[in-house]
Amino acid sequence: MEQYEKIYLYKRIVKAKLFIDDHYAENIDLGNICDQANFSRFHFIRLFKSIYGSTPNNYLIKTRMEKAKILLAKGHSVLETSIMVGFDSPTSFAGMFKRIAGQTPSSFQKKQHAQKNAMQLNPLLFVPNCFAENNGWTK
Amino acid sequence: MITKITHTCIYVLDQNSAYDFYVNKLGFKVHTDAPMGEGARWLTVTPPEQPELEITLFLVAEGGMFDEETVQIMTTLIKKGTFGAAVFTCKDLLATYEELKSKGVVFKKPPTKEFYGYEALFLDDSGNWFSLAQINS
Numbered sequence: 001m002e003q004y005e006k007i008y009l010y011k012r013i014v015k016a017k018l019f020i021d022d023h024y025a026e027n028i029d030l031g032n033i034c035d036q037a038n039f040s041r042f043h044f045i046r047l048f049k050s051i052y053g054s055t056p057n058n059y060l061i062k063t064r065m066e067k068a069k070i071l072l073a074k075g076h077s078v079l080e081t082s083i084m085v086g087f088d089s090p091t092s093f094a095g096m097f098k099r100i101a102g103q104t105p106s107s108f109q110k111k112q113h114a115q116k117n118a119m120q121l122n123p124l125l126f127v128p129n130c131f132a133e134n135n136g137w138t139k
Numbered sequence: 140m141i142t143k144i145t146h147t148c149i150y151v152l153d154q155n156s157a158y159d160f161y162v163n164k165l166g167f168k169v170h171t172d173a174p175m176g177e178g179a180r181w182l183t184v185t186p187p188e189q190p191e192l193e194i195t196l197f198l199v200a201e202g203g204m205f206d207e208e209t210v211q212i213m214t215t216l217i218k219k220g221t222f223g224a225a226v227f228t229c230k231d232l233l234a235t236y237e238e239l240k241s242k243g244v245v246f247k248k249p250p251t252k253e254f255y256g257y258e259a260l261f262l263d264d265s266g267n268w269f270s271l272a273q274i275n276s
Contacts, residue, residue: 123173135203
């Protein structure tokens with residue numbers, strides 16, 4: 001019986017985590033996330049942190065920043081990216097990005113763009129030579 | 140003295156499908172995705188908290204490293220679930236199991252108590268199997 005209760009509890013926390021994964025671009029807050037799990041706020045934060053190692057709010061921020069990196073790498077502008085990951089203002093987005101990633105969104109984007117170009121122009125720089133030779137890619 | 144593994148290979152039957160599985164389902168990050176001409180592609184991903192280990196999603200296809208016979212044999216064996224490719228670890232197996240199951244990942248073995256912690260086995264989109272473990276601290 002205890003095992004079933006534990007599984008049920010896990011399912012609810014995982015549901016809340018997946019809610020963040022799916023709705024990070026929307027204006028969600030801890031209240032929305034708690035609703036998904038049907039827990040009191042205190043109990044929910046404690047359980048979420050014990051499973052994922054960070055509070056739901058920190059996990060939401062981290063998810064938004066990881067998605068922002070992907071969008072910036074794809075060439076979206078800082079403004080577009082900030083909106084697409086749920087920020088009202090590009091300034092607050094840029095501030096948060098710099099705090100988490102240690103560089104500004106535009107600096108991150110420039111580096112990603114340079115690496116993407118290098119990958120297209122000279123892909124062999126990114127492949128161990130043994131694989132390149134065995135596949136006939138060096139000819 | 141050998142110090143580290145930097146690259147390892149998982150042989151896959153479709154790189155687009157493998158990309159979706161490893162990136163969108165398992166949550167791995169793309170490290171390199173470089174076109175190598177004539178439909179060939181060098182695609183590597185990294186586990187979320189191990190950015191220095193590149194896992195090459197290597198396409199089993201004729202040409203280069205594999206002849207037609209090898210491709211047929213490898214395809215049959217991979218589809219049959221012959222190859223155990225790696226042991227992945229996570230902080231909380233029950234939560235990871237529930238999450239991956241909800242994303243459609245197929246498990247051969249549910250979380251089971253072992254002497255070192257907990258283990259489950261899952262399959263990738265090609266048929267390779269993996270151990271997913273939570274190690275006792």
